[in-house]
Each structure stands twice: as structure tokens, then as C-alpha cells.
Amino acid sequence: MPVNYASVEANASRYAQQAQDWLVESRKTANQLERLFCQACSDPQRLRQIIDLAQENLPKLYLAKPLQEDPLVGFPLPALPVSYTLLTADGSQIVPSRHRALQFGLINIGILTVRFGTGQPPVIKLISELIDHVDTFRDDGSLISDDDIALIRDLRERAFVRQEISPDLPRPVLTVTDGPLDIFYRSDIQGKKAQSAQKEVYQLDQQLEQDGILSAGYIDKPGSAMLHNMLDVFNQMQGDSPLQHTSRTIRVSDRLLLADRIAPGERSALFEIISKRREDTGRRLRVAFFYLNVSNTPSHPWLARVEIPYWIAQQPDLVALIHAALYHDAQVLDSHPYPYSLHRAHELALVQQAEYEEIENLLLSKFSKAGTITAYRSNKDFLKGLK
């Protein structure tokens, strides 16, 4: 029996009650925020000035800053060009485990190139990269973690998708990756490593901008509360009392705050991500975003966050293309809207357990019998595999 259901059952009602209470409190907070959102956005120029001031004075920030559009309205779905290219990349990975016979890491990136308007099947590509043995350890000698591998994967996704751009692809070209566009969200990657990664992302974007290639990061069911953070700062800088009126800390997601303002197919206004940390130095990608209601049912809004480089946010026709392309791509799987091309890239990249074991066997076969490496799985791992 995998789970003691009797024990779970005993706590299930309490859990459900707590979850319901949390929802009620969230809605209460959301209502307060809603009023404040209207107040703050009634004068966007002043709101931007307040955020600028906060940026100068506060040591840490992670919030949304409205750009030139009215944050209180939705923007209708633009027309889609007949011909364009959608290039998506997604990756999966094997994280080194000390329980396995060999500690190895692997990055697997699936890339899909769809040339809309040609009627041709997409070009698919799979790139598998075995991490060098010397790179499977951190500087302190410990094995690299999930986050270390995920960082390499994110960087490879961006670099490999860039390599697929060729002059013969129909223009415009839009590259899309799953998840935030910048990598600052990987909070446990610190110091030089984080700065180096941010610099790489920045330089890749510079190249894309020079070549006029669009890029976007798609975040399904986003949980961030950047608008809540923005309103906190707005309140704080006005000298008003804190927003929190409930017994515990509740962060209202942007999704909850905007869901009723954006109709199916519409997007929100454009915002810039203002992210500031004490240790931030050097150049990094400037990111803007909008929320996109990918639902086709007014009663069931489904907001995804679309992150784009700041330079794209300055050009309405490019924003319109990304808006239309991602909405239509998500409508292909309209019962659970999510961009088809991203799903396919994920499907291509996914590493199964059987493949994990095949690669391990391949690596083991490379060792000479007289070699000194004794490669055994941990007993715990062996016993876990028993059926």
C-alpha cells in the first residue's frame, strides 16, 4: 500500500478548511488590492515616479512597473500574419545522483521550428549534452544540484534556439522558451555564477535584437505577485499603513488581480519587471511582460505571463505579433490552452527512466575492466528498484 489513506483522511477535512479559509482571505485582500490598483493606475505617470523613487531607495525589489499603456484595460487580439516562424525550445535533464553507479549529468533540449504559411511539417531537433565529469562537481567538491543543472539547461535552450535561426526561415522569427526570460529567479544560484549566466543571457538578447529576432518566455499558471508588490510600494511611498489586514501573510497573484479585466484572447497592459537585489552588479536583460488570457471561455479565464525583452515592448507591432502568435498556438490545444509548439519541444526533450539507465550502461561500458572505478548503485537505490 503506497499511502496510509486512513491517516490522510484524518487530516483531509482540516486541510480543506484551511485551504478554504486561505481562499476567503485571499479574496478579501484581492478586493482591497483591486481598489488600490484602480487608485494607483488612475495616474500611471505618478505610479511610475513612485516606483522609480523606490528603486533608488530600497535595497531589494521585485515588482511590476507599468509602461505607457493603461493598466486597467485589456488589449484585443491582433491579426496573425500569414507567414512567420515560431522556434521553440524546451529541455529536460538528468541530475547526478550519488546513489547511482555513476554520477553524471545530461541536458536534453528539444527544438521545434515551425514555418507557418509553408504547410510543411515542423523541423524537429534534439540535442543531448553529457556534462563533463569535471563539471559535475561544484567548487566545494559537492555534486551539482538540480538548480545548477537547470541553469545550464536554461542557458543551453537559449543558445541552441539561437543557432537554429537561418536566413531562409520566413520572417518575422519568434523564439519561445518555457519559463521566465531572465534567469534571476534561480535564487540559489549566487555570486559569479549568476552574474556570468545573466551576462550570457544579456549578450544573446543583444544578438537577437541586432538581427531583429523576437523572443518570449511563456509562464503557464504563474504565481508571482508583482502587482501586489507594486501596490505595496505605492502604499508605502505614500506613507499609508501596510495593506495586510489578515492574520497571516497572503500574496495575491497577478493572475487573480487581472483575471476579470482581460477577456479571452486579450492581453493586459505591458509592465516592466523591476528586480533589484543587493548583490546585483553588471548588465542584465531588461524584461517586460504582459498577461495573456489564453482561454476561449469568458467564465473560465486562464492567464499566462508572457515575458519579452524591453526593446520589444517599445514596438507595438512586435508585441502584437507575439500576442497573436502565442494565443493562436495555445488554441491548438484549446481544451487545455498551452502553446502546442512548446508542448512538442517538451515532448521531444523528455528523458525517461529507461533512457537514464541506457546512458548509464553506455558510460559503464566505456570503462576498461582493469580500470580502478568501482561503479555500483547504492543498496538503497537498488532496493527501490525492486518490483
Added chain:
Amino acid sequence: MSETQQSIPIGKLLRAENGSFVAGCRVRELDTPALGSLVKVKLEDQSDIYGLITNILINDDSLVRQLVSGVSIPTEYTADNRYNRNLPVEIHVLTVGYAQNGQISHRLPPRPPLSLDELHLCDEKEVRCFTAHNDQAYLRHILRLLDQPVEELLAAHLRQAKKAHETQDNPSWYEQACQKLITLLRDDYQRLTTVLDVLTELEHE
């Protein structure tokens, strides 16, 4: 080497037993095999196993099922699912005989072909050679099929074989095949009537 041996395989074997086997192929390879076509698998010992295509099955998966319920699918994504995704088309084959050391037999082979053996379409020469052998005894394998449109399979196969024989001025082959079927079905009047009905339709084409 014969013409057929040089032909491009139309699929590879997924599973097999003595009386039938199933091959998988990609949609791109689907333009040649057809219901009732005579196909063969060459074994390692150079013997051939012959069969008739009884069914072609297009598989689905959960993504295809999602797409089917969608409002509109771009042409590029339809092509993606047909040509890129790893969904083999299944070709079901009824074993109707084999050839060993150049000798054709209409009995079942001693052992079935193996997985990943290549499936080839027989050319007209081979169709003539196999179907003319031993008084068309292989037709009994078709009549043995249950829960399948036997009459349709017969019509499709006889049409192909009739054409192959007519190109070599052998119109009597078809008459002999009809006589054979009448003999085999003499105790099953109801089925015989249905088969004759289909054959009549074939003659009027």
C-alpha cells in the same frame, strides 16, 4: 537479385505468430501498401514468408485525441503529427504461404518472422508466381478469417492479382480463382452468395 529484393521496405515487423503478423510503418511510407496487397518478409535463411494485408491501423495517442477535439489545427501541425511524431501505422498481415529454396508452399511457415524483419511489397511478377501456384490453395487462409470483412479483402486481392495475370495474357487465372472459391464455400451457401456478389461487382469494373 530480383526486383522485389531491391525494393524499399514498407515497414518493419512489430509482432508475429505463424498465422499472421503486424508491421509498423511511418505515414510517409503509407502510399504503397493497400488492403489485399501481397507482401513478403525475407528471413535470415533466405526463405520468404508471404502474406496479404488484411488491415491498416492508424494509431492515436493522448495528444492526437486533444487535437481532434480542437477547433482548428494549422496545416503545419497536422503534418507534424503525421510525419514527425512517433506513431507507427500498423499493417496487419495474414500469412498465406512461404518459399524455401525457391519452392513456394501455400501452407503456414515453420516459424513466424522476427521483430524488425523488413516487410516488402511483392511486384507483379511475384504476385503472378505466388498466386498461380498449387491451384490457388492459399485462398483457404482468407476464408478462415473471423470478424473481418473477408469479402472486401477477397475483392481487393483478386483485383490486384487479376490485373497482374491479365498483363501476361492469362485471363483464365481469375476464372480459376472464382471456381476455387466456389469449391471452398460449397457448404456455406450464405457466405458464397456474398462472395459471388462482390466478385460480380469486380467483373463490372
